[in-house]
Each structure stands twice: as C-alpha cells, then as structure tokens.
Amino acid sequence: MNNHEIDYELFGDDMQFVQVELDPGETVIAEAGSLMMMDDGIKMETVFGDGSNQNSGLVGKLLGAGKRVLTGESLFMTTFTNERSGKKRVSFASPYPGKIIPMDLSMLGGRIICQKDAFLAAAKGVSVGIEFQRRIGTGFFGGEGFIMQKLEGDGMAFVxxxxxxxxxxxEPGEVIRLDTGCLVAMTREVDYNIEMVKGIKTALFGGEGLFFATLRGPGTVWVQSLPFSRLASRVFAAAPQTGGSSKGEGGVGGLFDLFGGNR
Known part of the structure; x- marks a missing residue:
C-alpha cells in the first residue's frame, strides 16, 4: 500500500466523531478545524495541499495547494504523526449533525468523487484533488459548480x-434522481448529470428548485438527508432580522412587535 494503514473507531450517533489509532510513524491528514482531541506524543504540522506531494519540491506543493483553492478550501491542511513508540489516538469531529462515512479506497476502485466540503480526514498518502464536471449543464446548475473533490489512493478516508x-x-443502467445538494459522494463509474424539472408549474411553485441530479449506474452513491446549505437557509430564515426576537416567539418582545413598538 502507498497510504498509511490506520485503524479507527466511530463514536456517537447524530454528532459523530472518528477516533484514529496511529502506530509509531503513522500519519493522518485532516481539514483545518476538524480536530477534537489527541494523545500526547502526536506531532501536529500544517502543510500545503493534502501532504501527498511534500517531496515534489516547491512547484508540486504550490500545485497541490492551488487545487484546494479551486474547490473553495483553505490552502493548508494539518497532519498528525505519532512520534512515540506506542499506539496513539487522535479524534476528528463532524462539523454539523450527521454521519461520518469511513471509505476504504482500495475497495472502491481507488477513487471517490464527493462534494467539496464533505472531506474530513484520511490516511497520509490519500490525494485530495479536484474533479471537473465536463457537462456544461452540470457545471452551471449542479449546485457545486464545475468542480467537486476527488479522493484517490488505497487507504482510508472519512467523509x-x-x-x-x-x-x-x-445496477448497470439504473437511474435515481435527487436534489443536487443531497449528493455526498459516488464511485468513479457513476454517470452524473443535471436535468431540469419538467413542467413550468412544478418548476416555479414546487419549492424543490429548477434542477435535480440524475445518477446512472453501475456504482455506489451516498446521499444525505440534510445538506448544510438547507440547514443554513432554515437557520437564517428563523433568525431575527432586526435584532429582536425571532418570529413566532412569545413574550413582551413579540407583543411590542405586534403593536409597532419596535420601530
């Protein structure tokens, strides 16, 4: 294997975190800000890109960092290396309610395509790159632009x-359609396209958007019920817009709003 072999354990249900066990000299890479806790003896270091090209010189490091800029991520990632003689553990937490998906890339054809904000952590050696959507419709209306993340290697990755x-x-030729934001990841052989909702009334008044994703097999698809964009829009809609109490709340503040006291 080119990637480090790491052991792991998942904890929690709706707010999960993954605990990675590192043997001496083993390293795991992670998105900045995902660390939850780690044992003494683990060295934390910030690197350009995904850390898979640290021996390729300045140009290689800049290219790796540039790929992350195109996906809207930070220039840097963080590596965690066990520098002691015994096993050490480091844990990474989910950014919002949901599930952590452990993926053994060696069992999934060596490549996974995922949404650009889905990657959490991986064994050192896993390459976090970009995947350009070739179809113009997918690029403009897919919800993620022309670019998605591409995870390549033969080690463990966590999404x-x-x-x-x-x-x-x-199965081969089988098709499913879903909201564009609900797609988390798919294997490399899945055919991904964007279709417009049929019927002008459905498109304008259905409340589901103008486009949906069409996925055609063979391959495996991972779907989420709560995209972060949907969660954020609900929170924003319920938040106070003028610094007062949110809509629907009772109390004196709501009474003053009702009679025009908050002007």
Missing part, C-alpha cells in the same frame, strides 16, 4: 454527510 445517510448501490 461527512448531513442528517441521515443513505447508501445506494446502482
């Missing part, structure tokens, strides 16, 4: 999904 996770195995 986060919002809400409840559903894993669907597609």
């Amino acid at each position: 986060h999904a919002g809400g409840t996770l559903y894993e669907k195995r597609l």
Whole structure:
C-alpha cells in the first residue's frame, strides 16, 4: 500500500466523531478545524495541499495547494504523526449533525468523487484533488459548480454527510434522481448529470428548485438527508432580522412587535 494503514473507531450517533489509532510513524491528514482531541506524543504540522506531494519540491506543493483553492478550501491542511513508540489516538469531529462515512479506497476502485466540503480526514498518502464536471449543464446548475473533490489512493478516508445517510448501490443502467445538494459522494463509474424539472408549474411553485441530479449506474452513491446549505437557509430564515426576537416567539418582545413598538 502507498497510504498509511490506520485503524479507527466511530463514536456517537447524530454528532459523530472518528477516533484514529496511529502506530509509531503513522500519519493522518485532516481539514483545518476538524480536530477534537489527541494523545500526547502526536506531532501536529500544517502543510500545503493534502501532504501527498511534500517531496515534489516547491512547484508540486504550490500545485497541490492551488487545487484546494479551486474547490473553495483553505490552502493548508494539518497532519498528525505519532512520534512515540506506542499506539496513539487522535479524534476528528463532524462539523454539523450527521454521519461520518469511513471509505476504504482500495475497495472502491481507488477513487471517490464527493462534494467539496464533505472531506474530513484520511490516511497520509490519500490525494485530495479536484474533479471537473465536463457537462456544461452540470457545471452551471449542479449546485457545486464545475468542480467537486476527488479522493484517490488505497487507504482510508472519512467523509461527512448531513442528517441521515443513505447508501445506494446502482445496477448497470439504473437511474435515481435527487436534489443536487443531497449528493455526498459516488464511485468513479457513476454517470452524473443535471436535468431540469419538467413542467413550468412544478418548476416555479414546487419549492424543490429548477434542477435535480440524475445518477446512472453501475456504482455506489451516498446521499444525505440534510445538506448544510438547507440547514443554513432554515437557520437564517428563523433568525431575527432586526435584532429582536425571532418570529413566532412569545413574550413582551413579540407583543411590542405586534403593536409597532419596535420601530
């Protein structure tokens, strides 16, 4: 294997975290800000890109960092290396309610395509790159632009999904359609396209958007019930817009709003 072999354990239900066990000299990479806790003896270091090209010189490091900029991520990632003689553990937490998906890339054809904010952590050696969507419709209306993340290697990677996770195995020629934001990840052989909702009334008044994703098998697809964009829009809609109490709340503040006292 080119990637480090790491052991792991998942904890929790709706707000999960993954605990990675590192043998001496083993390293795991993670998105900045995902660390929850770690044992003494683990060295934390910030690197350009995903850390898979640290021996390729300045140009290679800049190219790795540039790929992350295109996906809207930070220039840097963090590596965690066990520098002691015994086993050490480091834990990474989910950014919002949902599930952590452990993926053994060696069992999934060596490549996974996922939404650009889905990656959480991986064994050192896993390459976190970009995947350009070739179809113009997918690029403009897919909800993620022309670019998605591409995880390549033969080690373990951990991807986060919002809400409840559903894993669907597609047979050859089998098609499913879903909201564009609900797609978490898919294997490399799945055909991904964007279609417009049929019927002008459905498109304008259905409340589900103008486009949905069409996925055609064979391959495996991971779907989330709560995309972060949907969660954020609900929170924003319920938040106070003028610094007062939120809509629907009782109390004196709501009474003053009712009679025009908050002007």
